[in-house]
Amino acid sequence: MSLFRYQKQVFEALQKGQKVILQAPTGSGKTRAGTYPFLYAWVEPELIDLPRQCIYSVPLQTLARQFKHEYTHIVRAQRNASSPLRNLKHVAFQTGDNPGDPKFEADLLFTTIDQTLSGFLSIPYGLSKALANFNAGAVIGSYLVFDEYHLFPLNKSGGGALTTTLHMLQLLRDITPWTLMTATFSRTLLRGLCERLGATEVSLDTSDFSDIPSQQGKQRFFTIREEPLTPEHVWDDMREHNRQRALVICNTVERAMTIAQKLRDLTPDDVSVIVFYNRFFQQDRERIEQRLAQEFGEDKSKYSLQRMILVATQIVEVGLNITSPVLHTDLAPASSIIQRAGRVARFAGETGQVYIYDVPRTKNGAPDYAPYFEQQDVCALSWKSFQQYSGQSLDYATELAIVDYAHHAFDQRLLDQFQEQVPEQRRLIKDAWTQCRRDLAPKLIREIDNVTLLIHPNPTRETLPHPYEYQGISMRRSILKKAWSYLRDTGGELEWLLAIPHEKNVDTQAFGQSPNPPYSWEHRLDAQATVADIDGVDLLAINPALISYDHVLGLRFEPGKDLHLISPAQKANTERKPKRGADIYTYETYQEHIKKMLFVYQRDLAYQGVHIRRSFERLLTLPQGSLEQALRLLFAIHDVGKLSEGWQRWAHAWQSAVRSLNPHASSSSTHDAIAHTDLDRRDSQQRQLHKTITATIGRCPNHAAESALVCLPLIRHVALQQAAENVYAAEILSNAMVSAVVRHHHALTEGNATAFQGYPVTNQSHTDRQALSAALQAVFLDDLSTIPLIWTPPQTMLADAMVKPHESEMATLLYLFLVRLLRHADQLALQEESWEDD
Template sequence: MALYAFQRRVYELLREGRSVILQAPTGAGKTCAALYPFLRAWEYGDEFPRKCIYSVPLRVLASQFWDEYEGRTRNFGFTRPMDVTIQTGARPEDPRLEGNLIFTTIDQTLSNFLNIPYALGLSQGNLNAGAVLSSYLVFDELHLFDPETTLPTMLHLLRLLRGIVPFVVMTATLSADMVRALARDLDAEPLVLSPEEVAAIPSQHKTRRVHTVEAELTAEAVLEKHTRRSIAICNTVDRAQALFEALCQLAGDEVEVRLLHSRFLPSDRQAHEEWLRREFGKDKSAYTAESAILVATQVVEVGLDITSQVLHTELAPAASVVQRAGRCARYEGEEGDVWVYRLPVDDKRHPRYAPYLGIQKEICEKTWDALADRSGEVFDFHAELAVVNAAHGEADQEILERLRANRFYIADRIAATIEEQERGASRELIRRVDSRTVIVHPDPSSIENPWAYEGFGIFRGSLFGAYERLEALAEELDVDWVLMTADPLPEEESSRERTVWRWRPIVGKEDLVGALVVAVNPRLTSYSPEAGFRLGVSGDGEWQSPRRERKRRRQEFAPYRRETFQEHVARMLQVYERPFFDREAGRERLPPAEELAYAARRLEQKYGWPRGILDDLARWVIMVHDLGKLDVRWQKWAHRWQEEVSELRGEDLTVPGDYLVAHTDYDERNEDEKALNCGLRRMKPNHAAESAAAAMDWLLDRIGDLALARAALTAIVRHHSAGASGRHGSFRACAGAEATLRDLLEGADKICWEVEEGNLGRRLIRPRRAKELLAYLLLARVVRMADQRSLSSW
């Protein structure tokens, strides 16, 4: 694969063990620069992680990259096939991060690191963190990460992993000060393309000019400058819809006008995006419309590989303007013009900056000044950087100061979240979502589950702004209700029943503050596949939100089959060491030992641990994690279960008295067996923390390092529940347990054959201690993956 100079430099830095902060123009080949080192190492067996997690801020970007690389890797002809997967809220296809090259969102990555995974229940909260910590990490479109929530958590993660796994952070539009400061903080190499490096890239051989216009964006202005392909971008959905309607009236039949924003049903938005990729894509022979205009909002800033001769945009922060400009004269040899317009004003002649509020208002004005100084000039990569530096430089300095000031608070908050698994922390540490889901329904009180309907995400401020308009329209149309919201009724913590929702009317703006979902009267809205959802306009009262299409079946687990303690340990060690073929997915999975290896070696070097100790420790944890099942009471329950299930199935499944059970025959899909399980649950003692208590002295003797001992004990305690506290019941080894363990373990005389109930809490890891946390999360990944896979290896 031929590489540009900057791509070769990224490869060389990573090969030397350095991480990179890369700033390059859109279309220059940043993705190739980031992925080439991983793809090469995969084929040639270079010293490099065997898993890559590629994180982006938007689902559409993850899908776009997966579409491209899932096919590419098959064509590369790798000796060893590469499993390319995607994991997003819309496409939860790899919830346990088992692929080799995984495209995902930053939200998914950070939730996994924080032990509050969006794709798994909290009991499995520690399953994926080890995958994140042992992978080559790529973070793309950094300028779109929320500086108050996403960015601080990502920086903490990367500081934690300095010197352990390589990473690349990429952007097209950050100020120079921000790039340098991040590189210093992360001990990474800043790499900003020089004019000569940009000139050497064929895709950058194009001409794009920028112009400022002292007027508002109008349909007349768009049509005046229109040739064959034009794009017009508004900052709000309402203004985009109004511009779209005006263009439809003025353009005539010879121009095809389309609208794209966030308030379309998924099927309609997909249809518009497919049309857009065809009519504004690189392959002009695929165009079917002689003349076309797209009206859009910020949704086209990233994730759509499109171009135009003319692009019009309302004023926005420089980073956004640059991203929008990238949809004009995008490809080699093209020429185009970007026109930037003043914002509309309110009744007091103040610009309507929304959704850019707070410090972003000032950034908008600085953007205008910087662009006005260059109006009519060529807008190449270094001109873009100059505008970004002028507009964002001061604000970026403030962000950096806040990051430095809050660094230790964020570290404490992250440690507490990992320990307590507080899902609510996601608003502070991942993304603060200030939107409300709005659905349309004539009778909300009849809805059992509001999330079963397609909704539209509308920012709270937009709802506040529309409230009085809705009230006035309701009075005019004599509508008896306007808005309603639903509250979940309190339920038992252990309840598995569906959440019950109680609907109530919204009688004032204050009711919108805490509302997560809002139902609006159909007579106060309209929807069409062409214009999308409109709030506060008189509708026909017929349209309502359709039910969501169910994309995932409830996970069903394969039936358990009885096995002895020795058999279970042997199977776990086998799947730990060897590739595992996932029959359900039809894919070969990386063995946990190989997944762990790179990060383990670097951890051992960093903390001065003996080489290979983490591999040894993984095997030891596997051997003793279920030791608590050798308790007299646990074996009594297991033998009783085999007797009862024999009667249910009408076959002899009983086991002899000296059979040391690790798993029983159980099929959760069988209602009778589920009922039996509930009936016998009380006589079944816990075993996870009991295993750790019985094995503690043996582990301490084998390991000799307190941090590693804490990590191992915590992985055992939490191998069924990531939030387990360390409290344990008593343990008394059954007949035959001692002989069995002496066959498995060297130095088994250190095992405690009788343990009183107690609490190991003070012996578990402290998440603020990096070496304890990292070792624990890697071990937890190993033991849980090996445990789950061993049950599917029959």
């Protein structure tokens, strides 16, 4: 299928290295406009230069899931063909409720903006604090697409995901390519963003949409209704016009649930009332989406004879490729109304009707604009503007004129606030990078404070050690607080109502990469607790006696009938071959580990980062290939701290002892430089043996900062060599490399390196030196073996040699990019089950 004119403009702009802001009508193919250049870069990399990883961010998880399914089919079809696209290995879907790719490893990832920004800020949702610096490098190193940007969260103060995205794009302006898209920008916002971000505009003013079939021969009438929406309005209209399908969109879940239940009572048995909002488990959400695709899709021959009413919230506002002859909607900002109307008469030749109803009143008689508290003036102006066109059919230009009228003042304030808040927002971003504090998320991502509920009758460390492996249902904390009286009254005789998990500390340096810490659940709230106890908690377990759940209505605060109900486990990822987890290690020498790291990097990772490596090299005026060499050096030196006398003494003692429990464990010579021992942390006997060895010869020493300490002369030599004596560039590269080594096991490891004594201390065999020399040879940096190192340095604080986010944005971005690749290669090497050293 050929591209539409505006899609070609997007492609050509990216081809020229430009950033793109796209405004196009609903149903016109914006998703293809954003993804086609990325997919084409896989097929013809000489024609368009983009990263080989794409992160596609959306405001709602429904949109992410739909796109993931669609593009999984596209990629699978190409795998059976001769297209180079068959090499694109993995398409994934990642949200807080459904973590399909929590480490952002997929070549094409569809996710929510919350996930993308939390990863960039080093406060990733769903990963431990040890892994906080893991996902930032993936964001920095990818082609970024932002869809339906106008729906991104915005806080009272002007912060939140909507503005943090802009700050991120400014920071990545000369590094990372991106496309930002929507159907309903005001001209004020569109022009302002293009100016501030240095982007190319593709819109109705700069392009032509007349060649898009879905935009031809269709009519959509808008009518104002002066009263709030009721079930009777919906049913009366359906009967009067003999409609087979109707769509109802409410502003809140509670309102949608109430209207749906009343419609069920009001309508005859041959009318099916479907509800859709964010309170379903994954399999039920997918089932509903599949049903909607069939019953409200473009191919009406697939419709059943049953009449249907879909009652939903904003989750159908974007993404779902459905159509209805009529929409009944609560008043919302004009941009949201236009998006909702995109589900009416969506396809060529259709005619549809949109009814816009006034919102209900609060107890004080004021309009209840929930959840649009920050856009009440926009809602009022939207109402006034739509009144002028009530009863008329509106084309895209008129719809945009309404958006301009309703959103102009708000959008201008947003742009002014953005400019004024640059220093403060940048400070918060750098605080997040420095401290990995998740309490910054409300200011930087979403002030609408959400909490995820798991259902479990008795959560303990034994029954629910890894809660993020189970599906939860996300809701606003304010909703849960409103339900507190019900929970306390209903659960007065229960031992507990809600349980709060606590992450157990894991010695990541001793045990290695990919820590999956267990959680304990001793903190339980009973009826005597206060609602304030749930503040600041992002995940809770709820007693199934307090809630009801079914596949028709989802989760409700009603007394439960199934007291043994448990949240289902996350769906297994069938796209990728299962690999060993972090609980099992296999003996390998230092040289073997470094060889394996280089092997998996070249096989699985190198292709993703080529574009961004060149961007950094260009900005720092480094020779092409400099960062590739820097990465290979990081591979060789990252575990040099394990070549200490203390670490090797512990490893040899363990390897000797564990053979009594594991007959397959390798035997080691005292002259071996061990990188990993045979260890199965799932085995209770091995866990006890670990305690015994530690009690006998002491704790296994840390090694990350010590690695950087010993190899500091190597790092500085390579940095100066690659920077051709450019002190500024050399310092940035050196600091980024030191920080990557120090923090390759934990994002918050300080640069406090303990005194180091190379192994062994009793003879002149120099196992430490020989192991490093062999490692440098393994990564083809033999010439660096001549650089003199001190193998007995005293305790040293490396803070001055590390990245300081508040002092250097460039060094921080480069560190985050490098540490991602280092940690990822380290993890993949540990997971590699079959390995033969050629």
